[in-house]
Amino acid sequence: MNRRAVITGVGVLAPGGTGVQNFWDLLTEGRTATRRITLFDAGSFRSRVAAEIDFDPAGHGLTPQEIQRMDRAAQFAVVGAREAIADSGLATVAFDPHRTGVSIGSGAGAVRRLDSEYRVVSDDGRLDLVDHAYASRHLYRQCVPSSFAVEVAWATGAEGPATVVSTGCTSGLDAVAHAADLIRDGTADVMITGATDAPISPITLASFDAIKATSTRNDEPRAASRPFDADRDGFVLGEGAAVFVLEELTGARDRGARIYAEIAGHATRSNGFHMTGLRPDGRELAEAITAALDEAHTSPEDVDYVSAHGSGTRQNDRHETAALKRGLGAHARRTPISSIKSMVGHSLGSVGSLEIAASVLAMRHHVVPPTANLHTPDPECDLDYVPITAREHRTDTVLTVASGFGGLQSAMVLSRPDGSAA
Amino acid sequence: MKARTLITGVGMATPHGIGVADSWAATRAGKNAIGRITRFDPSPYPSRLAGEIRDFDPRDHLPDRLVRQTDRSSQLALTAAAHAFEDAGVRPADVPEYGGGVVTAAGFGGIEFGQNELRNLWSRGSRYVSVYQSFAWFHAATSGQISVRHELRGHAGVLVGDQAGGLDALAQARRRIRRGSRLIVSGGVDASLCSWGWAAHLATGQISAGEHPERSYLPFDRAADGHVPGEGGALLILEDERAAIERGADNVYCEIAGYASTFDPRPGDGREPGLRRAIELALADAALGPWEIDLVFADAAATARMDREEAEALIAVFGAFAVPVTAPKTAIGRLCGGGAPVDVVMAALAIREGLIPPTVHVEPSPEYDIDLVTTHPRPASVRTALVIARGHGGFNSAMVVRAVD
Numbered sequence: 001m002n003r004r005a006v007i008t009g010v011g012v013l014a015p016g017g018t019g020v021q022n023f024w025d026l027l028t029e030g031r032t033a034t035r036r037i038t039l040f041d042a043g044s045f046r047s048r049v050a051a052e053i054d055f056d057p058a059g060h061g062l063t064p065q066e067i068q069r070m071d072r073a074a075q076f077a078v079v080g081a082r083e084a085i086a087d088s089g090l091a092t093v094a095f096d097p098h099r100t101g102v103s104i105g106s107g108a109g110a111v112r113r114l115d116s117e118y119r120v121v122s123d124d125g126r127l128d129l130v131d132h133a134y135a136s137r138h139l140y141r142q143c144v145p146s147s148f149a150v151e152v153a154w155a156t157g158a159e160g161p162a163t164v165v166s167t168g169c170t171s172g173l174d175a176v177a178h179a180a181d182l183i184r185d186g187t188a189d190v191m192i193t194g195a196t197d198a199p200i201s202p203i204t205l206a207s208f209d210a211i212k213a214t215s216t217r218n219d220e221p222r223a224a225s226r227p228f229d230a231d232r233d234g235f236v237l238g239e240g241a242a243v244f245v246l247e248e249l250t251g252a253r254d255r256g257a258r259i260y261a262e263i264a265g266h267a268t269r270s271n272g273f274h275m276t277g278l279r280p281d282g283r284e285l286a287e288a289i290t291a292a293l294d295e296a297h298t299s300p301e302d303v304d305y306v307s308a309h310g311s312g313t314r315q316n317d318r319h320e321t322a323a324l325k326r327g328l329g330a331h332a333r334r335t336p337i338s339s340i341k342s343m344v345g346h347s348l349g350s351v352g353s354l355e356i357a358a359s360v361l362a363m364r365h366h367v368v369p370p371t372a373n374l375h376t377p378d379p380e381c382d383l384d385y386v387p388i389t390a391r392e393h394r395t396d397t398v399l400t401v402a403s404g405f406g407g408l409q410s411a412m413v414l415s416r417p418d419g420s421a422a
Numbered sequence: 423m424k425a426r427t428l429i430t431g432v433g434m435a436t437p438h439g440i441g442v443a444d445s446w447a448a449t450r451a452g453k454n455a456i457g458r459i460t461r462f463d464p465s466p467y468p469s470r471l472a473g474e475i476r477d478f479d480p481r482d483h484l485p486d487r488l489v490r491q492t493d494r495s496s497q498l499a500l501t502a503a504a505h506a507f508e509d510a511g512v513r514p515a516d517v518p519e520y521g522g523g524v525v526t527a528a529g530f531g532g533i534e535f536g537q538n539e540l541r542n543l544w545s546r547g548s549r550y551v552s553v554y555q556s557f558a559w560f561h562a563a564t565s566g567q568i569s570v571r572h573e574l575r576g577h578a579g580v581l582v583g584d585q586a587g588g589l590d591a592l593a594q595a596r597r598r599i600r601r602g603s604r605l606i607v608s609g610g611v612d613a614s615l616c617s618w619g620w621a622a623h624l625a626t627g628q629i630s631a632g633e634h635p636e637r638s639y640l641p642f643d644r645a646a647d648g649h650v651p652g653e654g655g656a657l658l659i660l661e662d663e664r665a666a667i668e669r670g671a672d673n674v675y676c677e678i679a680g681y682a683s684t685f686d687p688r689p690g691d692g693r694e695p696g697l698r699r700a701i702e703l704a705l706a707d708a709a710l711g712p713w714e715i716d717l718v719f720a721d722a723a724a725t726a727r728m729d730r731e732e733a734e735a736l737i738a739v740f741g742a743f744a745v746p747v748t749a750p751k752t753a754i755g756r757l758c759g760g761g762a763p764v765d766v767v768m769a770a771l772a773i774r775e776g777l778i779p780p781t782v783h784v785e786p787s788p789e790y791d792i793d794l795v796t797t798h799p800r801p802a803s804v805r806t807a808l809v810i811a812r813g814h815g816g817f818n819s820a821m822v823v824r825a826v827d
Contacts (some may be wrong), residue, residue, distance in 0.1 A: 045548055098699065102685070107560060109531070109582075118540045121621055125545030129463060130537075132621040139625040140814065143614070144529045144758070145561070146582045150815030153685045159696055161683040162817060163590050164582040166528065166561035174579065181597055187682075203540055206548035207555035269520060270569035270578045275491070275557045284575055287520055405557045406566020408578050 004264075005180035006417060008257040009088025009245030011080035011194070012357050015051035015238055015344045018060070019083065023344075023354075024361050027369035028390040032343045034236050035221045037200060045205045047214035049221040051238035051345030052200060066151075069138050071110035072198035073241070074148050076350075078155045080243035081192050085156055088245035090190065093255050101160035101188040102149045104243075105175030105195030107168045107349025107404070109145035112201045117142060152192055152243075160188045169309075169404030170268065171195050172242070172352020173412050179246050180263035189251055194243035197350035204237065211276070213313060225346075226373040227310035227339040228317050228381040235311040238345025242353035249417055260360040261398075264415040265296030271407035278315055278403070282323025285401060285409040289327030296413035298397060300328040303335050303413075305368045305393065307355045307400035308385070310339020311346050314378075316403060321381045323401075323409075336393055338386040342372035352402045352410070359398040359414050368393045427596040428666050428826060429675040431510025431659035432767045433502035435611060437473035437652050437754040440483075441505055445764075446771050448753070450799045452782045455754050456635040456650050462617045469629040471638050472615055473652025473755030491554040492567060493532030494653075499564045499611035500571060502657040506607060507572065509673060510659040514573060516605075516669040523577035523603050524568045525595040526657075527587035527610030528561040529758035530619055535559055537618040568607060568657075576603050584813025585721070586683065588655070588762030589821045593681040595660045604665035609763035611655030623651050626814065628725055636783045639752050641722035642729050642794055644787045649724045652751075655760020656767045675770035679806070679824040680708025686816030697818045698735040701808065704820035705739070710806060712740045715822070717778055717807040719765040720794075722749035723756075732810065733790040742791035746802065749794075750779040762811035766823060769807035773825050778802050 012019060016026040016033035026033060033051045042048040053076075057067045060079040067075065085091050117139055121130035141147035149162040161182060165175035172195035179193035208214045215234040217224035225236040252259055269288040273279055293300060306328075309320055324332045340358050341351060362368050367390050374387040398414045434441065437455035438448035448455065456473050464470035480489045480497040483504070489497065503524075535552075536559040542550040557563055562580045569578055577598045581590045588610040595608035614623065623629050630648040632638030639650040660678065661671060682703030684696030705712060718740075721732055736747060750768055751757070757764060772778055778800040786794045805825045812818050 097687075098684070107562075109561065114536070115540065118537070118618065119544055121618070122541065122544065125541045125543070128541070129466060129617045130621050132467060132624045135621045135625050137625050137627075140622045143533060143619065143622040144582065144584050144814065146529070146584045146587065146813055146817065147815060149583070149685075149817075153816065154688050157688070159685045159687060161590075162583070162685040163587070163683075165580065166531075166582050167565070167578065167580045168557075168560055168562040171562075178579075178581075178594065181594075181601075185597065185600075202548065203536075203543055203551070203555075206543050206551040207539070207559070209548060210551050210553045211556060213556070268577050268579070270524070270566070270575050272569050272573040272575040275563075275566055275570060287575075291520075404562070405560065406562045406578070407570060408562065408566065 003184045003186060004249040004262055005183040005246050006249050006252050006262045007244045007260040007360055008247050008252050009084040010357055011083030011243045013053055013076045013080055014240040014354055015053050026343060027340055027358055028367055030370045030372050030389055032222045032372050034224050034345055039200050046209040047216050048218045049215060049224045049236055050200045051236060053239055070151055071113040071142055073106060073110060073196045074151045076198060076241035077104055077148050077196040078151050080194060080241040081152045081155050084243045084245050089257060090245055095190055097157050097159040099160055099189040100158040101182055101191050102152045102158050102162040103165060103175045103179040103191055103193040104148045104152055105165045105171030105349050106145055106148055106197055107171045108197050108199040110142035111199050111204055113142040115201045115203045156192050158192055167408055168406055169348050170352060170402040170408045170410040171349030173402045173410040174268060176356060177266040183246060183248050189248045191246040193246050195350040195353035196241035197347045198239045199348050200237055200239050223373050225312050225342045227312040227342050227371055228377055228385045229374045230376045230378045232312045234313055235346040238347035240347045240354055241350050242357040259417060261363055261414040262417045265292040265413040267291035268408060268410045273407055276405055278319040280319060280322060282319050282326055285323035285403060286326035288409045288411040292411040292413045296415060298413055300331040302397045303399045304395045305362055305398045306335055306337040307359045307398060308337050308339040309401050309403045310341055318380050321383055332383055336368050336384050336386045336391060338369055338371045340369055355400050359400050362395045363398060366392060366395050368395060426663040426677045427599050428661050428663055428677050429658050429770055430661045430666050430671045430673055431506045433505030433509060434656045434767060435475060435498040435502045436654040436764055437475050440478060440501060449750050449779045450777055452780045454636055454782060461615045467620060469631050471635055471650050474615060475654050491558055493535035493558050495532060495611050495613040496564045496567050498613055498654055499657060500567055503568045503607055506657045506659050511673060520576045521604035522574040523598060523606045524565045524574050525579035525591045525606055525608040526565045527581050527591040527759035528564060529584055529612045530614040531561040532559040532563050533614050533619045534616040537616050583817045585756060585758055585761050586811040586813035586817035586819040587759045589811050589819035590683060596678050599660060599662045605661045607657055608660055609655060609657040610759035612758035612760045613653040615653050639724055640784050641724040641749055642786050642790050643784045646724045646726060646729055650755040652755025652757050655757050656763040674826050676773050676823045677826050680704045680822035682707055683819040695731050697731060698738050700818040700820040701735060701739050704822050708822040715745055715806050715808050716804045717772060718745055718747045719769055719809040720747050720749045721810045721812045722751060733792050736792055743793045746778055747792045747794050748778055749781045752784060753782045762809060765809045769809055769823050772804045772807060776801060776803055
């Protein structure tokens, strides 16, 4: 018996407005949510733009204790998980907590709390030996981000396998892939899965400033994230979470669940080359694409839309373009490709899950989101990146890809299981 | 019939030493490696003992450029991984280009590197933050560095499940091998013995305040008052059985026969914790009855509640005093993401050597009806072993290893 994993619920917190509808409106209108950083005074940093969420945890139903205990990223995950459960209708049926697991991705963990806690216990770095008497009693759960899975399990009642997947910038795909694996091999019937990151913090800015990875278009924040554009100058940090209810197909059908998409195939490859460098030929990402398509029993010609990594660094965009040509062959020139990072920024680990959310919405509405700010394509990036405006386009199969530090390359194929509503 | 996943090489970096021979010799002799912290001045803190890896100079094991860009946890892991490859006798040509992968567990990530850069940021300014910070601190650093160093271009994974994460990583490696990978180096290493990491440990309220290295980490003992943290871990070479035979692997330890993980009910729920279910599911996955398990490596959290929960789960599954139980970690401390991989290596060695390593320092409390192997190693025919690992917040993982004929 071939078990299949399908998405039956979606919850999103993204820059530009929380909730799935706001997210989709932003993407299809091609608006950009990048702006001058307001979360703290970023005046002394090289890059001072980011895509932020105007987030009111109490307004989302978090209690004062939950707000004190959880880093912003954990708060995003819990709010996203609740929205996904509500969307799936799972709350109204008797699901078995023992057969329900959690797989949450995060690249940067609780970095905002670590930054602020460190300032206190070290007295702004004056103390080499930190003063533990000033530490929050929740410091361990900030240092070891498995606490994110704990919070989501508590919020949803899951008592099956629970974990955090932290593969850096591929976490958002890899966490959902891990969840799909657990459903397929019979370990779980339902998985609460997705990814969260809230990395906009001084230490994050400083670490990307140090390697000049982020954009310095500080005077034009809305135009700063420009994947595939000749005038791009680095990525723009973002934040957010997307959480899904993943179910085994038969069980989902039996309860009459709305089925968004099947996780039909996925693969991760390492470049075994460099922690931050990419080989220009894109071989490993292409190999991940091929392996994901094989697992999905799908050929390149079936891919209707590619949700790109498209971070907006020169190195990535060229690498990815080469990988798509290698992995999809001639079809790379025929299929629309876009990067929502142009609008919601690059939220490190979580953005892969936001891109899965954008992909399933594209399948639902047969509209593909654009790449904003793409006015003058880099001559080496010569594919159809859907510049500026969204496009109506028949979308039944989506390829979404991610690339990250450590040399990690991931690809996932989403498809419409036969017989599910178009 | 699923192909078996074999352990064909092991590498360790623990407070007992770098390399398997040192670690096993010290463990079987019941040698203590817990002592007063030397990596920073512990005198201002209410707990001052840890299991430290002394005499580890990363430059003895790794090229300078790699040392500069890595946290201690990655340095220890890279060292253990190199030992594991050597132990397995694997040459790069033995593995097809995308057939080899890496899956590690991480708990704290590169916390010591991170403390230094946080200090630079806040005391000197953002321009003083290292160019390596962005990829030395994050939890994927170790998997990334191992894949780069050993040119492993297949699957890569990183799981965070606190102390349980090490088993979850090994299980993901087995899952990927069943889906086509030939070889995966897997396990975990944590190194959190900097003052910043220490403050986090202390915040749990579960760290022993004991002063005496041999009377501090005392699971299943009336004097239990929390654990002693340690640093280190293990990396294992896992191979698909057919691939191992094909390349002529000649150092097979055992197979990973079963695994499961569960999560506890919410605190205050009043229902039974998930540990018994994790053990039962792992046994079922291995197609073994409780009577077929020869040895249990306990999680041994050393708080009254956690010890009682663990003892009750073991008694529920196996019966009172029905199976030998041990926790050699009392000599080295709890290693977070590195702890369970070390126990899996200990289980593999117990099978190979026919010897149960002891739970040193503990005087078992009569309130727990378990056969805890204390003080001296116990000779025994060990064909199967169960390893238990639990993490903060409610993670329960269990893994069964079995001898290969």
